Amino acid sequence: MKKIVIICWAFCSSFSLHAQDLVKGYVFEDRNENGRKERREKGLPEVAVSNGVEVVLTDEKGAYSLPVSEDNIIFVIKPAGYAVPVGEDNLPRYYYIHKPEGSPELQYKGVEPTGPLPRSVDFALYPREETKEFTAMIFGDPQPYTEKELELFAKGVVEKAKKEEGISFGISLGDLAGDDLDLHPKYVEVMQQTSWPWYNVLGNHDMNYDASSDAHSDESFEKTFGPSAYAFNHGDAHFIVLEDILYPDPRDGQGYWGGFRKDQLDFVENNLKHVDKNRLVVLSFHIPLLHENENSFRDSDRKRLFDLLKDYPNRLAISAHTHLQRHNFYTAEDGWEGASRFHEYNAGTTSGDWYSGQLNEEGVPISTMRDGTPKGYALLRVDGNQYQIDYQVIGKPLEHQIKIFNPKVVANNRGSSSGIFANFYMGDKDDIVEYKIDNGDWRPMNWTAAPDPSFMADVMEWDFMEKLSPGRRPSNPVNSTHLWRGSIPTNLPVGKHTITVRAIDMFGRTFTETSEYTIAEPVPF
Structure with missing residues (x-):
């Protein structure tokens, strides 16, 4: 081009x-x-x-x-x-x-x-x-608060991402800067390292906080990136980018609230009049549409958006903001009246847990997110009006989709309250996750809403330090939405044993990962 x-x-x-x-x-x-x-x-x-x-x-x-x-x-x-x-x-x-x-x-x-x-x-x-089969790169929350963090983003993420092949365009899902809007042009300079066009979403940290009205909260964003609500087509897919941040919060004039202005939803309605219902409609915005409580997103706005899309059988929403990774599936309970469930992918972030944690060999914070998801970016693969999503962990092969946590050694023939945990980064609780020991039979693992013990251990290292390390303590763990648990067998021969975990995702693909543990003779008192 x-x-x-x-x-x-x-x-x-x-x-x-x-x-x-x-x-x-x-x-x-x-x-x-x-x-x-x-x-x-x-x-x-x-x-x-x-x-x-x-x-x-x-x-x-x-x-x-x-x-x-x-x-x-x-x-x-x-x-x-x-x-x-x-x-x-x-x-x-x-x-x-x-x-x-x-x-x-x-x-x-x-x-x-x-x-x-x-x-x-x-x-x-x-x-x-334009072929009907293409790949878009999806970034969540670069969110550098300083030029130093922008350097970490460039070195830790963009240097890797720019080597991807076959990318048609990218979408960056907001929080392109961390409140310092003078970083917007410098963020653009970093993104120039890639060789494809980038569409950008307004995040809550990209707003003019001294604006007196929501309509003027995106003035600096517009200067660099253009409109905060727009659309484009590629192949058989129609992409809609929206600002979903109400600022100041109309309830009390303080802070912000997830939602849409009327003019933005009017744009969606008028735009969809010209979009064939057989197309894949992909919506990109910053704050997820969560229905967990009225404090996160205005219910009436979510309902109107759902009503506008209910006759489109092929659709996907992509958001960021949470610095977690999860799949949100909306049903009639949330106001969705269309066919099947409405899928929103709440993407992991390129800043991870806000540039925290131990430094890797390149001097970049590992930034594992609070649910145990490593920082990375997504690859949206579209074929006609269907899609699949891959998550690329920074510094790992694409096949790496599971992290296993297990005790290193257990006592032979002695019951253990320890377990085998599998964090399937792109998983949802309806996915099938199984494990086996050595060449034994496959056993089901149980989905559990709990913190990732591997990430818990990383955080606790900081609390046991007697001397500070470079970097910053990670945020406290939260319950992961993609964690599974299995019991750890101890009635096997003494020695090393291999744990294999396999997971089948919502797109029917199978991923595997292995780990080891040792069974040893109990140590007498």
Whole structure:
């Protein structure tokens, strides 16, 4: 894909329109990829364009018109089989910001005044072959609070991720920075190391906290990344990116709350009118839709989103925010009325447990998350309107999906309250997890809601230290949603024995991992 630094918008004349209430322009096939619509370049019909609420299709000549206010971002919804211009920074350039007066005065700068609306705001598209089978890289919460942590993100994650092959694009699920919004451009510089476009989600730590209204909490984000709610197509999949953070919290004006503004859900509704129901719809946002209590996400917003999607049989939501990894399946109890369960993958994070823990051989914190999931990134593999998800643990082969915890030695023929624990990172309690000892029979393991004992041991090391190590103590463990337990046999011959664990995931794939333990003669009192 040809990279360009600046998109040139075509002006039909130098005359600037004042007090205009419509934005007009063309979506065109930019054959010479110079960003300007030229007479011989044809307009593209039936391409969706939006002002962030309304969505219209271009006519047979590629023309569109939309209502516009003094604070709008107009964007094209990329159709399958085409590419949008991408800057040298790997950011897709599919939008035009219209803020004649610029952003409000804020601690972190927003958009500079854009001046009068051009006579024609045109969007260039490049023909590109797109297969129905593709892979997208998914990052959760880079969240560097300092330039040092940004270096750790670059060295510990991006240096590894950039070696992946066959990636069509990436999505970073918010908290691109940790409150210091001046880090946004530096984060972009780090992500330039990869060779594919990156779409970005607004997180709660990417907001302008001194904004007086939710509508202005994303001004600095817009300056660097563009709209916080948008959509695009790739293959047979339709991707919708949303901001799901209400700030300030409408209940008391303090902090934030998970939810959507009405205009954002109106955009989803208007957008879906133009999306074939056989497509895979993938939603990306920051805060998960959890129905556990009213304090995490506004119920009415989740319900409206569910109602808009209930007639789409192939759908997936992807979120981050929690610094855990889990699968959330929503049913009628949560307000979901569509076919089967609504699947939300709450992705593990690239910062792990906020850059904590012991340092590895590269001097980067291991950052294991509180549920025992190692830090890493996900690979969303799409084939037509179906999907699978892989989790890539940093520094491990892709096949590594299970960590086993077991005692190193037990007494022969003496009962033990110890157990064999298997943390199946991408697991869900409905998955099948089994184990065997040596060449014995497979036995079922029992799903358990408990902290990962391996991570507990790592945390306790910090509390037994008599001299501080470099780095920072990890957060306290929490119950894992993907942990299984089995009893440990002691009635076998003295010596070493092999534990093999196998797990079958929700996509029907089998993963295995092994460990060892020793059976020894009991030591007499």
